Amino acid sequence: xxxxxxxxxxxxxxxxxxxxxxxxxxxxxxxxxxxxxxxxxxxxxxxxxxxxxxxxxxxxxxxxxxxxxxxxxxxxxxxxxxxxxxxxxxxxxxxxxxxxxxxxxxxxxxxxxxxxxxxxxxxxxxxxxxxxxxxxxxxxxxxxxxxxxxxxxxxxxxxxxxxxxxxxxxxxxxxxxxxxxxxxxxxxxxxxxxxxxxxxxxxxxxxxxxxxxxxxxxxxxxxxxxxxxxxxxxxxxxxxxxxxxxxxxxxxxxxxxxxxxxxxxxxxxxxxxxxxxxxxxxxxxxxxxxxxxxxxxxxxxxxxxxxxxxxxxxxxxxxxxxxxxxxxxxxxxxxxxxxxxxxxxxxxxxxxxxxxxxxxxxxxxxxxxxxxxxxxxxxxxxxxxxxxxxxxxxxxxxxxxxxxxxxxxxxxxxxxxxxxxxxxxxxxxxxxxxxxxxxxxxxxxxxxxxxxxxxxxxxxxxxxxxxxxxxxxxxxxxxxxxxxxxxxxxxxxxxxxxxxxxxxxxxxxxxxxxxxxxxxxxxxxxxxxxxxxxxxxxxxxxxxxxxxxxxxxxxxxxxxxxxxxxxxxxxxxxxxxxxxxxxxxxxxxxxxxxxxxxxxxxxxxxxxxxxxxxxxxxxxxxxxxxxxxxxxxxxxxxxxxxxxxxxxxxxxxxxxxxxxxxxxxxxxxxxxxxxxxxxxxxxxxxxxxxxxxxxxxxxxxxxxxxxxxxxxxxxxxxxxxxxxxxxxxxxxxxxxxxxxxxxxxxxxxxxxxxxxxxxxxxxxxxxxxxxxxxxxxxxxxxxxxxxxxxxxxxxxxx
Numbered sequence: 001x002x003x004x005x006x007x008x009x010x011x012x013x014x015x016x017x018x019x020x021x022x023x024x025x026x027x028x029x030x031x032x033x034x035x036x037x038x039x040x041x042x043x044x045x046x047x048x049x050x051x052x053x054x055x056x057x058x059x060x061x062x063x064x065x066x067x068x069x070x071x072x073x074x075x076x077x078x079x080x081x082x083x084x085x086x087x088x089x090x091x092x093x094x095x096x097x098x099x100x101x102x103x104x105x106x107x108x109x110x111x112x113x114x115x116x117x118x119x120x121x122x123x124x125x126x127x128x129x130x131x132x133x134x135x136x137x138x139x140x141x142x143x144x145x146x147x148x149x150x151x152x153x154x155x156x157x158x159x160x161x162x163x164x165x166x167x168x169x170x171x172x173x174x175x176x177x178x179x180x181x182x183x184x185x186x187x188x189x190x191x192x193x194x195x196x197x198x199x200x201x202x203x204x205x206x207x208x209x210x211x212x213x214x215x216x217x218x219x220x221x222x223x224x225x226x227x228x229x230x231x232x233x234x235x236x237x238x239x240x241x242x243x244x245x246x247x248x249x250x251x252x253x254x255x256x257x258x259x260x261x262x263x264x265x266x267x268x269x270x271x272x273x274x275x276x277x278x279x280x281x282x283x284x285x286x287x288x289x290x291x292x293x294x295x296x297x298x299x300x301x302x303x304x305x306x307x308x309x310x311x312x313x314x315x316x317x318x319x320x321x322x323x324x325x326x327x328x329x330x331x332x333x334x335x336x337x338x339x340x341x342x343x344x345x346x347x348x349x350x351x352x353x354x355x356x357x358x359x360x361x362x363x364x365x366x367x368x369x370x371x372x373x374x375x376x377x378x379x380x381x382x383x384x385x386x387x388x389x390x391x392x393x394x395x396x397x398x399x400x401x402x403x404x405x406x407x408x409x410x411x412x413x414x415x416x417x418x419x420x421x422x423x424x425x426x427x428x429x430x431x432x433x434x435x436x437x438x439x440x441x442x443x444x445x446x447x448x449x450x451x452x453x454x455x456x457x458x459x460x461x462x463x464x465x466x467x468x469x470x471x472x473x474x475x476x477x478x479x480x481x482x483x484x485x486x487x488x489x490x491x492x493x494x495x496x497x498x499x500x501x502x503x504x505x506x507x508x509x510x511x512x513x514x515x516x517x518x519x520x521x522x523x524x525x526x527x528x529x530x531x532x533x534x535x536x537x538x539x540x541x542x543x544x545x546x547x548x549x550x551x552x553x554x555x556x557x558x559x560x561x562x563x564x565x566x567x568x569x570x571x572x573x574x575x576x577x578x579x580x581x582x583x584x585x586x587x588x589x590x591x592x593x594x595x596x597x598x599x600x601x602x603x604x605x606x607x608x609x610x611x612x613x614x615x616x617x618x619x620x621x622x623x624x625x626x627x628x629x630x631x632x633x634x635x636x637x638x639x640x641x642x643x644x645x646x647x648x649x650x651x652x653x654x655x656x657x658x659x660x661x662x663x664x665x666x667x668x669x670x671x672x673x674x675x676x677x678x679x680x681x682x683x684x685x686x687x688x689x690x691x692x693x694x695x696x697x698x699x700x701x702x703x704x705x706x707x708x709x710x711x712x713x714x715x716x717x718x719x720x721x722x723x724x725x726x727x728x729x730x731x732x733x734x735x736x737x738x739x740x741x742x743x744x745x746x747x748x749x750x751x752x753x754x755x756x757x758x759x760x761x762x763x764x765x766x767x768x769x770x771x772x773x774x775x776x777x778x779x780x781x782x783x784x785x786x787x788x789x790x791x792x793x794x795x796x797x798x
Contacts, residue, residue, distance in 0.1 A: 036689055036747050038106050041078035042114030044071050044091060047142060048440050048486075049387040049432050050379065052076075053118060056093035061100070084108050084689065084747050086642070097121050103639045105154060107745075108689070109752030109797030110264050113257070115230070122437045122488050139233045141252065143442065143486050143496045145517035146531035146571040147237040147587065149173070153226045153256075159677060160697040161739035161760045163272065163791055164226040166234070166251055167209075167218055174587070174632035174648040175236055176249075177673050177701045179612055180769055181737070181760075181785045184209060185218030187668045188236050188248040189589060190628035190654025193217050193612050195248030195537065201255055201336055203391040203428050204245065204446070205373050210316045210342035212369050214399050214420045215540030216613035223318045223340035223371060225293035227266055227277040230256040237589055238531035238569040241484040241498025241515040242430070242442060247537045247567050247593070255322040255336055258291030266293075270793030273297040273317075292321040316342035331380030339372035350410045358776040364404040364412055372396050387432040397422045414459065414466050420542065421453040438488045442498075446480040452541045456617070461717035469617040472545035472555070476506035478538060484515065492521040504538050507561045511536040525577030532571075536564035539597070539608075546617045558600070558619040565608065565622075568592045581640040587632045596624030598659040605658040605727035610667040626656040626666070642681035649674035658727075665728045670702030670735075689748070695741040703732035706770055709780050714773035721773070735767045735785075752797040757790060764788040 044056040052075025059068035060079060071077045089101040096118040106112050119142065139148040155169055156162045162169035167184040170176050179185035185193035196217035198205050209219030233252040235243070243250050263280030277293040297316045318340040325333040346365035354361045375393035382388055403416040430444035456470035484498025500513040517531035544562060547555050573587040599606045600621035607624045608616075630652025637645050654669040679695035705728035713721035743756035761767075769783040 035687055036084045036108045036749060037081040038084055038108055038111060039078065039080050040082050040106065040112045040114065041076070042116060043075045044077065044093070044116050044118060045075055047117030047119050048434050049381065049385060051381050051384065053093050053096065056091060056118070059090045061088040061090050082106055091116060091118065093118060095121055107752040107797060108747040108750060111259055111262065113259060120437050123491060140231060141233050141240065143240040143484055144233065144235055145496055145519045145529045146573050148233060148235040148239065150231050151234055152231050153229050156226055158679060158693070158695060160695045160741040161758055163758055165222040167222065170234055171699070172646065172648065172675050172677055172697065174634050175650045177670065183218055183220050184222065185216065185612060189591065189630065190652055190666060190668050191248035192609055192668070195246060197243060197246030197250045199250065200253045201375065201377055201391055202389060202430060203375065203393050203426060205393065206371050206395045206397050208338060208371065210318070210340050210369065211344070212371065213613040214542055219369070221272060223320070223338055225275060225277065225295060225320050227275070227293040228255055228291055228320045228322055230254050237591065238517065238533040238571045240496060241482040241500045242444065244480045244482065244500045244502050245537055247535055247565060256291060257322065257324045258289035260287050260289035260324065264798070266795065266797045268793065268795040271298055271791045274301060288325045290323045294319050314344045316340060331378055334377045336377070337374040341370050343368040348406055350406060352408065355776055357781065358774040362406050366402045368398065368400050370398040385434045388429065390429040393426045395424045416459065417457045419455040422450060422541070424448055424450045440486045441483070443483040447477065449475060449477045451475040454542055454545055456542070461719050469546055470542055471547070476504065478505070479503045494519045502536055502564070506544060509563050511564055511566065527575050529573045530571065531569070533569040534566070535569060536566040538564060562597055562620055563595050563622045565593065565597065566595045582637045584635045589630060591628040593626035595622040596626055596656065597622055598624035603660040604724050605660060605662070605664060607656050607658050609656045621659070623659060624657055628652065628654045642683070645678040647676050665705045667705050667728055669705050673701045675699050691745040693743040697739045699737050701735040703734050706730050706732055709771060709773055711773070711780065715778065718775045719773065732768050736765055737761050737767065738763055750798060754795045756793045760789040760791065761786055762788060
């Protein structure tokens with residue numbers, strides 16, 4: 001049996017179809033010699049306060065004769081007739097550090113529009129020449145010193161098996177592994193996946209994934225389209241003071257602005273679905289622009305055409321957009337958002353001869369997971385030193401699951417019924433103030449009001465009836481505030497100090513969290529850094545409103561006063577450039593967790609630190625502990641001369657205590673993990689307008705921990721029952737997987753097409769997901785993760 005994640009089924013059904021399709025689409029390229037060019041344009045801004053830099057010089061490195069330009073009074077620049085391919089830009093301005101932007105991809109189908117932030121040079125001496133630095137992994141957020149890096153949309157498209165998904169792409173980095181390859185939940189440094197925070201345009205957003213569960217930070221596939229994203233940050237520990245309500249990591253996503261001069265389009269078709277993106281100006285005399293992307297799932301499209309999609313159909317569609325509305329006097333406005341609809345329908349068969357295993361055609365299942373977020377931003381320069389950005393966001397999440405099971409008498413008996421609805425209105429405002437060239441302040445506040453309607457019933461196998469655990473509706477609010485300083489003590493020494501506060505008005509839980517980091521540049525291309533952060537996280541509302549009994553006063557909520565889980569992060573890193581294109585980095589960390597909810601009524605091994613997406617319904621107390629510690633190493637050659645590689649590895653330990661106060665391995669204590677990525681591009685054709693790319697990824701993860709199954713108790717209850725006294729005492733076999741991506745890009749005048757094939761688990765290795773009790777067969781069965789899966793995709797930009 002394979003992993004039963006809903007999206008896993010979608011992969012399987014189309015595998016053979018897409019392999020055959022790819023075999024029928026051979027690589028064909030034109031031999032016509034033609035020199036193709038495109039336009040590069042954008043804006044150069046001060047990185048801290050977002051003011052335009054006038055007179056900055058932008059030069060196309062390697063051009064002969066030299067091709068360059070300078071920015072106008074609004075910081076805009078434009079380079080015309082730039083040859084297609086990978087190019088390097090050199091950007092300079094008096095009083096700012098020089099910047100080299102390497103390997104920017106210029107395609108014939110679309111203009112390349114850049115938004116570049118320059119960092120002020122604190123020496124302020126014109127006679128000093130600052131050597132350009134190549135820090136391609138340096139985060140966009142200058143206050144993130146340790147455990148942080150930027151990632152590009154191009155990487156989510158290029159890395160094998162990333163399939164345009166930031167979460168899947170992040171598993172290539174040290175300390176990040178997949179919770180299971182049927183979805184995109186990620187484990188960061190031994191933490192449960194739900195410790196991750198998603199942000200967009202400076203505000204927290206709901207989990208942006210299809211087929212998600214309440215409390216999860218991942219799902220089956222990302223709702224967000226790569227067409228609307230631009231370079232963003234990913235953090236894995238000791239993050240700056242502006243990020244709160246998270247324990248393990250942060251995706252800080254940035255949106256791309258649409259082309260405000262020309263209309264452009266992208267059409268994409270593949271296993272995941274059919275995408276259509278459009279962008280362009282509202283009028284010739286206005287600098288605003290729209291960018292919108294819509295996707296319709298392949299399975300749903302086939303079903304609409306009347307083709308069979310099986311007895312277990314998964315369908316989804318999504319929309320994402322970013323609309324830029326600048327003004328002359330009142331700052332800049334944007335409208336942004338995303339929405340995703342996903343559902344699964346399982347159709348049973350009233351025929352016991354088909355029930356070879358417990359899960360075979362015996363269950364009537366209806367699952368839906370709908371997510372939407374609609375936001376608006378306003379940003380304005382208050383003066384030459386101050387920049388204010390305000391964001392308002394309304395979001396909604398709806399999750400429902402109903403399950404019925406055929407008895408031996410062919411009666412559909414209820415097994416599970418959940419209905420979760422969450423709606424949130426959030427407002428944040430952030431002030432960036434440059435006090436001096438050395439000292440900058442960033443401060444802000446986040447307010448959110450959340451309404452909830454929660455219901456859950458499940459089958460009690462011993463009492464043979466449905467039992468209600470959750471039924472509550474109402475609203476509550478959270479308040480967050482932060483302040484942080486970035487202080488450049490010298491050209492080589494930088495300090496970041498700040499504090500974050502978090503309060504939940506539901507039960508008056510509060511947390512004050514100091515944060516700080518120090519970075520010392522030992523020599524050009526060589527630095528050491530230390531970071532510390534105190535962090536906490538609000539639990540999903542279903543945990544607070546679990547009910548285990550009725551009282552004369554009404555429903556009793558034993559977990560209503562549950563406090564936050566809290567963590568202390570310590571990180572020490574050493575980073576060194578071996579040459580202009582290669583670097584290695586070593587980072588060691590220690591994370592101490594406390595206040596962890598564990599069982600309140602009995603002494604056992606239960607802890608929320610082992611939960612991936614939903615939560616046990618039991619009475620809890622904040623008496624648990626946890627600790628994660630390890631060492632991570634990354635050796636990386638950035639893309640140069642059409643070749644790159646990355647070797648990342650980690651050795652770690654992840655432990656916890658339940659209410660019995662015994663230290664055990666967490667579920668995610670694999671002991672070690674490693675990745676090797678390598679890729680090469682070949683320029684083809686007489687004018688080198690076509691690109692053949694081959695990318696490989698090999699992943700090793702030490703086996704996750706598992707708990708033995710109590711066979712006798714499972715037989716009595718008709719479902720899987722674990723031996724809790726032996727929680728996580730067994731280790732699964734190590735996880736090993738290899739992925740291959742082959743792509744073919746063709747550039748024609750005003751037109752770029754890319755055909756790609758991702759083969760996931762190319763060796764078809766059977767990686768174990770876990771074990772379960774099959775009541776139909778009356779024995780313990782093993783569930784496996786994804787087999788070999790081909791993902792074919794074709795994209796056209798024009």
